[in-house]
Amino acid sequence: MTIEEIKSLLQENGIVGAGGAGFPTYAKLDKRADTLILNCAECEPLLRLHRQLLKQFTHEILSTLHFLSKILEVETVYVGVKGSYKRTVEAVKAELASYDNMKLCTLPEVYPAGDEVVLTYEATGRVVPAGGIPLAVGVTVLNVETVYNVYRALNGLPVTHKYVTVTGEVATPVTLYAPLGMTLQELIDLAGGITTADPAYVIGGPMMGRLGSTAEVVTKTTNAVLVLPKSLPLVQKKLSKTSIDMKRAMAACCQCSYCTSLCPRHLLGHPIDPSAFMYVASNGITNDATPYVDSMFCSSCGLCELYSCGQGLSPRSLLAACKNGLRENGVKPPKDPKMSGVSEARPWRMVPLKRLRSRLGLDPYNQSAPMSEEPVESKKLRIPLSQHIGAPAVAIVKKGDRVEAGQLIATPAENALSVAIHAPMAGTVTDVTARVITITK
Template sequence: MKLSELQKLIFDAGIVGAGGAGFPTNKKLSDKTEIILVNAAECEPLMMVDHHIFQKHLHLIVEILNMLLDTMGAKEAIIGIKSKNRYLLNPEVVANMEGTRISVKDIPDIYPAGDEVILTYETTGRIIPEGGIPLDVGVMVCNTETLFNIWKLFNEDTPVVEKYVTIGGDTDRDITVKVPVGMKISDLMTACGYTDLEGKRIINGGPMMGKLVDIENDVVTKTTKGLLIFPEEHEVIQKRLRPMSLTLKRASAACCYCHMCTDMCPRHLLGYDLEVHKILRTASHSEVTNVDSFLQASLCCGCGVCSVIACQQMLDPQNIAMEVKGQLAKLGYRRPSGRKVEKVSENREGRLVPSNVLAERLGLRRFMGKTVTRDMRTFNPDKVYILTRQHVGAPAVPTVEVGATVKRGDVVAVTPENMLGTTMHASIDGRVVEVTNESVVIERLK
């Protein structure tokens, strides 16, 4: 198969990064790739989707990696997984990988091991240039579930119409479920028996980088990885409810100028010119003449080590940096990229953040230790909402009209050619009842 043919098939199947921002996978595929790096770190606490996929489907991941290696002409594939999770890997499958182009690389149990910059360094020793992408150092990073979606495309002729999601947190039982894309989160919670949500909030994603769920309106998307339930008074919720105006006032009043937020920053420790304390001070004191300090925010991955681990004043450099980064992006400003890192900090090894320390600092211990079960029931929502933007890039443009009858897997929206984007599909059989620029709503036929 030609690389261009593979790219077209993956675009048509709507495959995007299943665990992060949803970067279209077809745009990642390149004949310049030397190493395919499988991100199996699952570094945020309480997240278990990759655990379950590797435990059950490692042989399928290996199968699709071989196909990608052949098509892309890459030299090798590396599965980056925490050493503590090696037990998830089928020993027979791992043994059969000996002497092949596919290997398993243990990574330390640290946070944020899943950040592609950190993961690339830990597994290959290569450092992505500032503002660059893994391909700049010959690496393609791919999420575990994304690879599984590629396998399903070639073996089941299935586009992305369902999503694996972990539901956990303040629950009696944690589960990983397979959900139709576009199912309302409120409907999913009810169907799974999580009905006692009084005084609780849900985070879409991990406790460090996830976003608060609007329970009335939010739906499962191609990037939904976890839905974590917490009491509203818990700090992981309160932090997200705090207005930016208050966050900036607290920083202005209480920052002690220790710059521990910079000293502990995982990317700064790799040699990035990212000084978090300067971003915080510049933003909180409205020092608009200090342009470079603002532009440094474009290098921030939003991991939150600065806020949760480093800052002894309980300030929130993470959200300040991400607010600055977001505002700069809206205005079209970006720091010039491409600077190569000259030297990794000699203090890095001593400042890595162990996952158990992170969980303790977040106050998550009481929610951990439960067995997370795979619940592969079939969900039959009466209605799904297929969002036209579930990915990085331009939104997909609806291709159906109200009243159209669609089958599961039918195309309902496509991003125009020559634009970064993907394809959207119906996740249930039904009739289109609403079409807007933001979504295609499909109602199951009675």
């Protein structure tokens, strides 16, 4: 198979980065890469998906990774797994002997080990330039479920379901294989229901996830649904408004610089300095635009506001507001930003996951969420046409059509970054809008 053939296969089968922003995987494959990394860091507290998936489907995932490495003609493949995922590491070690170019890269139990920039440095010692992607240093990173989806596509099965961990204040934490378009309420019911009187719903991990509602549906990027008490400080942080965050920064930022000292991107030499930003933003200083423009190099990992700042301030949220404002006004990140080199202090400034989990008040929820064997079912699915970065897919079915499970229901937008969408179950199309296709059993 050529690189163009595999790219078409991935686009036609609807494969996007399973988690994160949902970048179409076909567009990530590039022969300029000399290294391929499997990302099984899963560094957000409470997430339980990738380690289970890689342990259960070790052969399927690693053989597919090897297959991709041959098409891309990369020299080295790193399987990045945290050393603490002992059973997954054992399964990987047992399988690795079958391949000539693959190595295990044992990752430390720190946050954010799964950030592609951090992972690339840990595996290869190469520093991705600020504002760049790993390909800039010859690296392609794919996550575990994405490679599993490539395995399925090679066997004629498109993306129709997503593994989702449902945990926190639910009776039976579990990792479900859910059809795209199923409501989060249905997932929570399958996890035994809510066990707190005042729930908040975090979609994704506690650090980078966002608050959502139970009426939302599973998409190709839904990794987890965390049910947490609204009173938890991390939930309150996510509810906070920018204007209040700024007033609090004006009143309480003591310029201790802890936010900068522990910033993972700053430690790799990127020109992001949350402490300098907090100083100019909270004092209204505008004679030097650098700290504002450098907000574009923040990864929004959240360490500064959920861990580092002893005053409980919100550098991440304020940086995000600044970054969004600049983008809306057409400001682009500076080209070739000055890098300061990897900090000598980095090894002892990485944040242990255990301490982070404890600081966030999440220890009571650090529980297993076993993977269910069988896909779960729903009577009605509302399937968004935009589940990925790029142009939405284009519906090719109409109200009243009968569809089969796995049938193509939306094609990639023409001449744009886009992927196809397929029916997760057999049923009747009961509605088609510009954004959603509804299928009812």
